Amino acid sequence: MNRNNVPRWLILLVLALLWILPMASLILFSFAPSSEILKDQLVPSNWTWSNYWRVLTDAGRGVSIPQAMLNSAVIMVAQVVGILLLDIPAAYAFGRLRWPGRDFVFFLVLVTMMMPGILEVISLYDLMANWGLVDTVYAVILPGLPRVVGIFILRQFFQQLPREMEEAARMDGATDFQVFRLIMVPLAAPAIITVGVLSALYSWNNFLWPLIITNSPASMTVPVAVSYLSADTAAIINYTVILAAAFFTSLPMIILFLFGQRWIVNGMRPTAGIK
Amino acid sequence: MAGLQLSGIHKNYGPVEVIKGIDLAIEPGEFVVFVGPSGCGKSTLLRMIAGLEEITGGTLRIGERVCNKVAARDRGVAMVFQSYALYPHMTAEENVGFGLRLAGVPKAERARRVREVARVLQMEHLLERKPGQLSGGQRQRVAIGRAIIRKPDVFLFDEPLSNLDAALRVDMRMELSRLHADLGATMIYVTHDQVEAMTMADKIVVLDQGRVQQVGTPMELYNMPANLFVAGFIGAPKMNLLRVRIDAADRAGAAISAPFLRATEVRTSVPSALVGQEVTLGIRPHTLELRASGPISGSIRLVERLGDTSIIEVATQAGQSVFAAIDGDIDVELNQVVSLGFDPAKAHLFGPEGTRL
Numbered sequence: 017m018n019r020n021n022v023p024r025w026l027i028l029l030v031l032a033l034l035w036i037l038p039m040a041s042l043i044l045f046s047f048a049p050s051s052e053i054l055k056d057q058l059v060p061s062n063w064t065w066s067n068y069w070r071v072l073t074d075a076g077r078g079v080s081i082p083q084a085m086l087n088s089a090v091i092m093v094a095q096v097v098g099i100l101l102l103d104i105p106a107a108y109a110f111g112r113l114r115w116p117g118r119d120f121v122f123f124l125v126l127v128t129m130m131m132p133g134i135l136e137v138i139s140l141y142d143l144m145a146n147w148g149l150v151d152t153v154y155a156v157i158l159p160g161l162p163r164v165v166g167i168f169i170l171r172q173f174f175q176q177l178p179r180e181m182e183e184a185a186r187m188d189g190a191t192d193f194q195v196f197r198l199i200m201v202p203l204a205a206p207a208i209i210t211v212g213v214l215s216a217l218y219s220w221n222n223f224l225w226p227l228i229i230t231n232s233p234a235s236m237t238v239p240v241a242v243s244y245l246s247a248d249t250a251a252i253i254n255y256t257v258i259l260a261a262a263f264f265t266s267l268p269m270i271i272l273f274l275f276g277q278r279w280i281v282n283g284m285r286p287t288a289g290i291k
Numbered sequence: 292m293a294g295l296q297l298s299g300i301h302k303n304y305g306p307v308e309v310i311k312g313i314d315l316a317i318e319p320g321e322f323v324v325f326v327g328p329s330g331c332g333k334s335t336l337l338r339m340i341a342g343l344e345e346i347t348g349g350t351l352r353i354g355e356r357v358c359n360k361v362a363a364r365d366r367g368v369a370m371v372f373q374s375y376a377l378y379p380h381m382t383a384e385e386n387v388g389f390g391l392r393l394a395g396v397p398k399a400e401r402a403r404r405v406r407e408v409a410r411v412l413q414m415e416h417l418l419e420r421k422p423g424q425l426s427g428g429q430r431q432r433v434a435i436g437r438a439i440i441r442k443p444d445v446f447l448f449d450e451p452l453s454n455l456d457a458a459l460r461v462d463m464r465m466e467l468s469r470l471h472a473d474l475g476a477t478m479i480y481v482t483h484d485q486v487e488a489m490t491m492a493d494k495i496v497v498l499d500q501g502r503v504q505q506v507g508t509p510m511e512l513y514n515m516p517a518n519l520f521v522a523g524f525i526g527a528p529k530m531n532l533l534r535v536r537i538d539a540a541d542r543a544g545a546a547i548s549a550p551f552l553r554a555t556e557v558r559t560s561v562p563s564a565l566v567g568q569e570v571t572l573g574i575r576p577h578t579l580e581l582r583a584s585g586p587i588s589g590s591i592r593l594v595e596r597l598g599d600t601s602i603i604e605v606a607t608q609a610g611q612s613v614f615a616a617i618d619g620d621i622d623v624e625l626n627q628v629v630s631l632g633f634d635p636a637k638a639h640l641f642g643p644e645g646t647r648l
Contacts, residue, residue: 178374178376180372180373180374180376181376181378183341183343183363183370183372183376184370184372184376184377184378184437185378185389186342186343186362186363186364187341187342187343187363187364187368187369187370188364188389188390188393188437188441189364189390189393189394189441190364190393191364194393198389199378202378202380203378203379203380205380
């Protein structure tokens with residue numbers, strides 16, 4: 017290690033500790049009896065698996081964490097598939113096709129990204145209520161489609177793909193749709209995976225809208241279910257069970273991110289994979 | 292195999308006219324090279340033939356069919372791009388067979404034809420590799436394979452050798468010529484390299500500023516350049532273009548002189564109206580030879596030894612530089628005073644408008 021780098025490494029170490037301590041504390045105390053959490057200590061002195069057993073069987077307040085995870089998984093898969101099905105053609109149309117008003121329409125699409133999501137909540141709720149979808153997974157899925165940031169990332173990527181690749185395909189006999197499906201989409205795979213992973217993270221962690229649109233414990237998503245456990249005013253709150261639930265429900269996303277981080281970095285880089 | 296007929300072809304990008312009315316006939320089976328400096332419109336013309344650029348005006352016929360509005364995939368042409376444009380997510384085999392796959396050719400037949408093309412291009416061992424695992428020359432072969440597998444009527448090449456190193460370029464040049472001889476197909480080849488044009492073409496089309504300057508065989512262009520542009524562009528080293536005065540003229544020839552040139556004669560028929568006027572004398576460096584007493588004298592300012600030939604720059608007392616290509620065995624030194632002469636039948640004269648006299 018270069019001696020000049022020592023201050024830099026120290027700063028990074030402090031920042032890493034600051035970030036990792038709450039996470040480490042969450043994980044450690046999720047394995048402790050509930051009485052341990054109120055003691056003035058960094059590491060619990062007693063250990064137990066019972067919190068995780070309760071997460072899997074009876075977390076409290078009628079909430080089923082496995083059911084919430086299933087709900088979140090269904091919503092996540094539906095949203096990722098839906099977002100990709102809508103974002104990819106939209107991004108291609110904005111990035112590679114020429115049509116009147118294209119840039120203006122893209123500007124309007126971008127404007128929706130600038131607006132705080134909270135502004136749409138009342139009208140969206142009203143819409144879902146009119147369609148009879150309140151407290152269903154459909155009401156959670158539909159407003160998340162498409163994702164403008166996904167269109168933006170994919171458009172930038174499509175724009176950077178070499179024009180000659182498309183022309184070569186045309187010379188080979190490809191129709192417009194074949195150029196899109198057989199050449200452009202496979203070439204954009206790094207960006208598509210990036211958008212998929214980001215959309216999955218967004219969907220799994222989305223809190224506000226599922227909180228508003230779902231009521232019954234059976235239709236709750238993971239973040240809503242965990243927060244529901246901590247909002248019990250009638251009983252003593254079992255914090256270590258909540259910590260276990262928080263850690264347990266984060267595991268799928270931690271694993272997804274570990275596998276997907278390479279793609280996220282690569283996918284942001286235009287012409288990734290093109291030599 | 293099909294011929295092409297270009298009649299009054301124009302191309303405009305908004306108000307900018309880049310192709311200014313091109314008339315050209317290409318016979319079936321010909322190897323035609325479009326050559327010219329950067330920005331002369333040669334690639335645009337090729338892309339218009341390919342169907343990748345719209346034709347603003349004029350008529351393009353491929354075979355007997357007017358193709359102005361025909362989609363690229365329906366023109367019966369295949370193209371090799373400068374960057375090769377191989378699909379990076381497909382293997383060489385999939386790249387070569389992509390056109391057949393789109394045409395709905397069954398998998399077994401496709402594989403057989405890909406193997407056949409790979410054998411012709413000696414790239415059977417490369418078929419499983421992706422473009423990222425291939426060298427420049429290997430990618431070039433795959434790109435050519437992709438073009439020939441569809442057995443098109445016309446092959447188009449857009450500066451396909453410009454990304455290769457010098458040695459590989461020479462090899463590929465010969466391979467392309469061999470391929471043309473084997474396939475007998477019509478080929479149109481774009482380059483800015485006049486050596487490629489001279490070595491490969493049956494017919495060269497010299498373009499400048501969106502206009503055809505001359506069409507002819509390589510030797511016609513070399514021996515009878517139609518104007519100053521072609522004279523300066525074709526041939527390496529470049530033709531010496533020197534301002535001279537016509538002292539006398541008749542049908543048999545003309546007497547010319549210049550401050551750097553002792554009065555001499557050339558065998559070019561010059562209109563008597565030009566007597567007393569300045570014209571341009573063109574002499575190829577290879578036409579000039581060292582003589583005991585030639586019409587051009589001066590001292591050697593530069594010697595470039597190429598082995599069998601040496602290029603010398605001779606600076607005359609009048610300040611004019613003249614380049615000569617002399618036998619490499621002749622020993623010459625810097626600042627040596629020499630005298631140059633030339634065969635009057637091999638000198639070219641260009642009138643005040645720049646056209647050949």
